[in-house]
Amino acid sequence: xxxxxxxCAGTAQDRPSDCPVQPASADPAANELKTTRRDFLxxxxxxxxxxxxxxxxxxxxxxxxxxxxxxxxxxxKNYRLMTTxxxxxxxxxxxxxxxxxxxxxxxxxxxxAQPGMLMGYxxxxxxxxxxxxxxxxxxAENNQSRGPxxxxxxxxxxxxxxxxxxxxxxxMNHGYPEGLGIQVGGNAYTPAGQVLEGQYHYNPKAVxxxxxxxxxxxxxxxxxxxxxxxxxxxxxxxEGDGPVVIDYNWCIGCKMxxxxxxxxARRFNLTTPVLPKEEMNPVTHYLGNRPRMRGVVExxxxxxxxxxxxxxxxxxxxxxxGARKFGNLLDPESEVSxxxxxxxxxxxxxxxxxxPKFFYFYD
Amino acid sequence: xxxxxxxxxxLALCGGAFYAVSAAEKAAEPAKEAAAAKTPLECxxxxxxxxxxxxxxxxxxxxxxxxxxxxxxxLWYGDPYDGTVPMGKMPGLDIAEGKAVVKPRTEKLALxxxxxxxxxxxxxxxxxxxxxxxxKKPAPVPTMEAMVPDLANxxxxxxxIWCMDCHHTTKRNMLVxxxxxxxxxxxxxxxxxxxxxxxxxxxxxxxxxxxIGEFVSTGKKRWFTCTECHNPHNVQDGARNKGFIxxxxxxxxxxxxxxxxxxxxxxxxxxx
Numbered sequence: 001x002x003x004x005x006x007x008c009a010g011t012a013q014d015r016p017s018d019c020p021v022q023p024a025s026a027d028p029a030a031n032e033l034k035t036t037r038r039d040f041l042x043x044x045x046x047x048x049x050x051x052x053x054x055x056x057x058x059x060x061x062x063x064x065x066x067x068x069x070x071x072x073x074x075x076x077k078n079y080r081l082m083t084t085x086x087x088x089x090x091x092x093x094x095x096x097x098x099x100x101x102x103x104x105x106x107x108x109x110x111x112x113a114q115p116g117m118l119m120g121y122x123x124x125x126x127x128x129x130x131x132x133x134x135x136x137x138x139x140a141e142n143n144q145s146r147g148p149x150x151x152x153x154x155x156x157x158x159x160x161x162x163x164x165x166x167x168x169x170x171x172m173n174h175g176y177p178e179g180l181g182i183q184v185g186g187n188a189y190t191p192a193g194q195v196l197e198g199q200y201h202y203n204p205k206a207v208x209x210x211x212x213x214x215x216x217x218x219x220x221x222x223x224x225x226x227x228x229x230x231x232x233x234x235x236x237x238x239e240g241d242g243p244v245v246i247d248y249n250w251c252i253g254c255k256m257x258x259x260x261x262x263x264x265a266r267r268f269n270l271t272t273p274v275l276p277k278e279e280m281n282p283v284t285h286y287l288g289n290r291p292r293m294r295g296v297v298e299x300x301x302x303x304x305x306x307x308x309x310x311x312x313x314x315x316x317x318x319x320x321x322g323a324r325k326f327g328n329l330l331d332p333e334s335e336v337s338x339x340x341x342x343x344x345x346x347x348x349x350x351x352x353x354x355x356p357k358f359f360y361f362y363d
Numbered sequence: 364x365x366x367x368x369x370x371x372x373x374l375a376l377c378g379g380a381f382y383a384v385s386a387a388e389k390a391a392e393p394a395k396e397a398a399a400a401k402t403p404l405e406c407x408x409x410x411x412x413x414x415x416x417x418x419x420x421x422x423x424x425x426x427x428x429x430x431x432x433x434x435x436x437x438l439w440y441g442d443p444y445d446g447t448v449p450m451g452k453m454p455g456l457d458i459a460e461g462k463a464v465v466k467p468r469t470e471k472l473a474l475x476x477x478x479x480x481x482x483x484x485x486x487x488x489x490x491x492x493x494x495x496x497x498x499k500k501p502a503p504v505p506t507m508e509a510m511v512p513d514l515a516n517x518x519x520x521x522x523x524i525w526c527m528d529c530h531h532t533t534k535r536n537m538l539v540x541x542x543x544x545x546x547x548x549x550x551x552x553x554x555x556x557x558x559x560x561x562x563x564x565x566x567x568x569x570x571x572x573x574x575i576g577e578f579v580s581t582g583k584k585r586w587f588t589c590t591e592c593h594n595p596h597n598v599q600d601g602a603r604n605k606g607f608i609x610x611x612x613x614x615x616x617x618x619x620x621x622x623x624x625x626x627x628x629x630x631x632x633x634x635x
Contacts, residue, residue, distance in 0.1 A: 104424045105423075131612050132612050135613060151619075201625030202615065204612065206610060208609065283425075311443075312443075312577070314439055322587065331580055338568040
């Protein structure tokens with residue numbers, strides 16, 4: 001830790017007086033501070049001591065898989081900059097730790113994007129009945145936190161319930177001011193159709209309800225993702241085959257991406273994720289559903305651990321009405337290409353020029 | 364300086380020990396919770412009564428299906444091809460051998476082995492030639508209605524079609540196509556497509572209905588056939604509900620900290 005090779009390093013006492021004095025900061029204002037050089041160096045010494053303590057704390061448990069991984073992870077590169085060997089090392093490290101932690105053989109996949117593949121998604125909005133099976137299939141697949149306390153339960157898909165709305169003679173005078181409806185121009189104030197001001201917590205005895213429509217939203221896997229633009233550590237990025245992914249190890253938890261996302265798709269691990277051992281899905285992908293840590297952002301990645309091996313995402317497979325469709329946009333025979341060719345399609349908030357690869361359609 | 368360093372080493376060792384203890388506690392907690400919540404072992408797939416799956420482990424720690432503890436619906440497929448058979452030939456569909464599978468419907472329909480043998484066996488004077496009402500109005504048979512309750516509430520075609528438009532006249536355990544040839548109950552699409560050609564076209568391309576398995580167009584898929592999702596006898600039952608029979612929804616998301624209920628969502632969202 002302490003480097004005593006050069007005479008100018010080390011503590012203030014044993015440093016020769018002819019050493020050049022380095023300013024503590026490049027900012028001239030910072031040098032105006034009324035701290036002595038001695039105080040500053042002492043603080044620096046304490047700082048290095050405390051980091052030494054942290055290191056020692058990790059090294060005391062070198063036989064614990066968890067600690068060994070944290071040690072290795074601490075010095076690993078951004079996933080995109082890793083060589084194949086480094087990725088392999090990271091994979092083995094994580095497999096060892098997760099297997100140890102969850103008491104079963106956990107596989108961490110690092111399969112790369114395949115050429116000729118551009119994943120796309122389509123959802124038949126006329127068919128969705130709001131049963132939320134996709135939401136819970138996603139949780140079963142993707143190892144989200146599922147504790148009972150607030151902030152411990154994370155779901156990536158949200159299903160919005162929207163009033164179907166209708167215009168009635170009785171409501172004709174409901175404008176402002178009441179009874180006249182002249183001040184703001186009209187009085188047909190009834191909400192109708194897809195307004196994105198829906199209800200997330202609806203819980204009727206049975207769905208679909210006659211007076212409601214349902215609209216599931218999740219990550220749209222934009223071609224121009226605003227979340228990627230704002231990430232200060234470049235840990236979230238678009239993969240070659242389409243999905244926008246996160247290297248959880250490089251996420252600093254600044255939540256900039258959550259602010260930037262216009263689709264409310266990102267979730268933050270406020271607490272240490274609660275993931276029971278027997279519910280943990282042992283088939284994981286490094287950029288996908290491997291267990292996350294506290295303080296990182298996560299979101300839908302189109303079940304990378306499945307789709308990289310040609311399997312449908314979990315939400316597509318459980319949709320009881322077949323509203324969810326997934327396929328290769330570059331393949332004219334895929335179901336998503338056929339939908340784009342044949343059906344009326346829209347993208348959510350298309351005016352933001354995020355170019356989602358998630359399309360809503362209707363018969 | 365030396366004093367400080369030794370102090371830090373002691374602190375670090377203590378920290379390490381504490382870390383190990385807290386990690387052990389963390390691991391014990393979720394195991395307890397999971398034991399309390401027990402999931403049902405049998406779950407239904409698309410609609411209740413159409414097809415069921417029994418949960419079992421296909422590999423260690425890998426069930427074929429996960430069932431919802433709230434509604435009993437299938438929530439996650441570990442093995443999408445569980446209990447399937449090859450789909451058979453389908454006009455307009457060129458799929459390599461073994462790449463398209465379906466769940467057999469014949470096993471599910473309890474009356475199937477009986478109906479062609481016990482009552483509609485094609486033996487006896489009534490069947491040679493078959494005596495059917497000339498006006499194609501089905502005469503209510505109490506025994507039949509008792510066995511298939513849907514018949515009392517028969518809606519398909521809104522009175523414009525009758526039993527023998529779909530069921531084979533002499534082979535009652537089969538369906539019938541345009542030429543009067545029998546069609547297996549496992550391939551209802553050959554029958555339904557007679558009238559619902561637009562839906563058949565979309566179904567063939569994967570737009571209508573549901574397929575699970577491998578999503579690439581050359582991959583192996585389990586196709587859901589018409590009757591796994593639609594009850595052909597009372598299809599109009601849910602017309603006001605987008606054509607689907609109502610189901611119980613899965614639980615709603617967790618409320619944020621400090622929010623007692625979600626009543627605010629029901630208020631009119633647009634102030635004026």
